[in-house]
Structures are given as C-alpha cells and as structure tokens.
Amino acid sequence: MSEAFIRIAGASLTYGEEGGTLALQGIDLTLHRGEFLAVVGPSGCGKSTLLKLISGLRPPSAGSVTVAGQKVTGPLKIVGMAFQNPTLLPWRTALGNVLLPLEVVEPHRRNFRADRRNYENKARQLLAKVGLTGFEDHYPWQLSGGMQQRVSLCRALIHEPELLMLDEPFGALDTFTREELWEALQALWLERKFTTLLVTHDLQEAAMLADRIIVISQRPGTISAACEVNFPRPRSLDLRFAPDFNALLHDVRAKIDVARQVPLSLGAA
Ligand SMILES: Nc1ncnc2c1ncn2[C@@H]1O[C@H](COP(=O)(O)OP(=O)(O)OP(=O)(O)O)[C@@H](O)[C@H]1O
Numbered sequence: 001m002s003e004a005f006i007r008i009a010g011a012s013l014t015y016g017e018e019g020g021t022l023a024l025q026g027i028d029l030t031l032h033r034g035e036f037l038a039v040v041g042p043s044g045c046g047k048s049t050l051l052k053l054i055s056g057l058r059p060p061s062a063g064s065v066t067v068a069g070q071k072v073t074g075p076l077k078i079v080g081m082a083f084q085n086p087t088l089l090p091w092r093t094a095l096g097n098v099l100l101p102l103e104v105v106e107p108h109r110r111n112f113r114a115d116r117r118n119y120e121n122k123a124r125q126l127l128a129k130v131g132l133t134g135f136e137d138h139y140p141w142q143l144s145g146g147m148q149q150r151v152s153l154c155r156a157l158i159h160e161p162e163l164l165m166l167d168e169p170f171g172a173l174d175t176f177t178r179e180e181l182w183e184a185l186q187a188l189w190l191e192r193k194f195t196t197l198l199v200t201h202d203l204q205e206a207a208m209l210a211d212r213i214i215v216i217s218q219r220p221g222t223i224s225a226a227c228e229v230n231f232p233r234p235r236s237l238d239l240r241f242a243p244d245f246n247a248l249l250h251d252v253r254a255k256i257d258v259a260r261q262v263p264l265s266l267g268a269a
Pocket residue numbers: 015016021022023041042043044045046047048049050219
C-alpha cells in the first residue's frame with residue numbers, strides 16, 4: 001500500500017461549548033493515498049461529522065488531523081464533495097453546474113476566463129464518462145434524480161481533487177440507478193485513484209466500492225470495527241450474489257448491531 005495520506009490521532013469533536021454534543025471521541029484512523037474507505041454505523045453516530053473533521057470544516061476539540069502531511073487547520077481546497085441532495089443550481093445547465101468549482105477554486109479561478117474552452121472540454125469529457133453525453137445543456141429540472149446525481153459527481157471531480165468525500169450520495173435513488181452509479185464511480189476511481197471517503201447506510205454499496213469499511217459506534221462515535229474488502233477490481237454487479245460478498249455483509253451487519261448496543265467510549269462494563 002502507498003503512503004499515508006490522512007492521519008487522525010486521538011481526535012474528538014464536540015458541537016457547541018463545553019457540555020455540548022460529544023459527536024466523536026478518540027478517533028484514530030490512517031488512510032493511504034488512493035484508498036477507498038466506506039464509513040457505516042447507526043444514525044447519528046457521527047459519520048458526517050467525521051467528514052467535516054477531515055475536510056477541515058470543523059476543528060477537532062482534541063487530537064489532530066493531518067492530510068497530505070499538513071495539519072488541518074481550516075477548510076481544505078483539495079476536497080471534492082457530493083451529498084444525498086445534489087444541490088445543483090437550477091438556473092445553470094448540467095455543464096454550467098459542473099464548471100462551478102472552477103469559477104471558485106484557485107488556481108482555476110484565475111485562469112477560468114482565458115481557459116474556458118479547455119475547462120468546458122474537460123467537463124464534457126467527465127459528463128460523457130458518467131453517461132450524460134447529449135445532456136450537457138439540460139437544466140436540473142430536465143434531468144432525473146439519478147442524472148442530477150451524476151452531474152453532482154462530475155462537479156465534485158472537475159477540479160481533480162485529491163480527496164473525494166461522498167455523504168450518502170446515492171441514498172435517495174432507486175436500486176437500479178444506484179447500481180449504475182456504483183459502476184460509474186468505480187470507473188472514475190479506477191482511472192484517477194482519488195482518496196475516497198464514502199458515508200453510506202447501504203452495506204452492499206460499501207462492500208461493492210470500498211477497500212475497507214469502518215463501523216462507527218453509537219454516539220459518542222468511536223471506530224468500533226473495521227473490515228478489509230479484498231474482492232478484485234473492477235468489481236461487477238454479479239459480485240452481489242457471491243457467497244463471500246454476502247458473508248462480508250453479514251459480518252459488517254453484526255458489527256453494526258454491536259455498535260448500536262454498546263456505547264464503547266463510555267466504557268461499558
Ligand atoms: N451542527 C451541529 N450542531 C450540533 N450538533 C450536531 C451538529 N451536527 C451534528 N450534530 C450532532 O452530532 C451527532 C452526529 O451527527 P452526524 O450528522 O455526524 O451523524 P451521522 O452518523 O452522519 O447521522 P445520519 O446517519 O443520521 O446522517 C448527532 O447527535 C447530531 O445531532
């Protein structure tokens with residue numbers, strides 16, 4: 001495995017002042033460059049908070065977070081993000097939405113006007129990779145939920161981030177669309193190998209896409225278990241029917257059940 005890219009050491013995060021909500025406690029985690037990590041656990045255990053901690057949107061109350069050798073002290077520029085709700089700007093076309101980060105994030109912002117044609121080509125290529133050729137000039141309201149989420153994925157990747165954070169990106173989609181997007185995401189990841197954190201409630205999604213799955217326990221969230229996912233890549237959807245795959249799902253499910261019952265960080269007897 002390659003070099004460590006993210007290191008979290010003894011990190012805790014409390015929302016609000018002292019006596020506020022202790023969301024995460026004693027998190028130790030190392031991620032290698034190019035690794036795909038899935039984060040699962042019961043509702044409210046701190047999965048999204050872990051993404052905020054790593055991306056610098058929230059500082060740790062204790063411990064430290066290091067990304068690419070630098071201590072995280074504020075929002076990182078090298079992150080692309082996509083959420084359950086695609087949050088596309090309704091007055092912009094698919095292409096216009098994908099281009100948005102380039103108009104905001106340096107160094108692209110500086111070059112955007114002069115290099116617009118180049119950037120547009122890049123955006124069109126990315127849209128083609130997720131099957132949206134011919135829809136570049138459509139507005140969000142002219143696209144299905146799955147298509148909007150594809151645009152959102154392209155928007156998260158257009159500035160070639162080293163780190164991709166996905167918070168339940170496919171949670172609102174039907175099963176077939178979700179599976180198509182797993183394939184699209186896997187293809188992009190295999191090509192570009194951005195380090196990825198995926199928060200999901202869908203264990204099939206976690207096992208299909210990730211190199212490793214971590215389970216966060218009931219709040220205050222701690223990492224209560226981890227499973228390596230060693231299926232060769234590219235992974236096809238047929239993998240869902242393999243006995244090894246289902247054994248892994250059962251194992252992760254059992255670990256989540258334990259995580260739901262035992263508030264580990266409170267030192268249950
Ligand atoms: N901005 C905030 N202010 C105060 N408390 C917060 C804030 N954001 C989250 N929390 C609390 O922190 C805890 C962890 O929340 P978080 O959103 O990280 O959980 P999650 O595992 O992503 O949940 P879900 O699976 O339901 O989306 C919860 O108890 C939540 O109420």
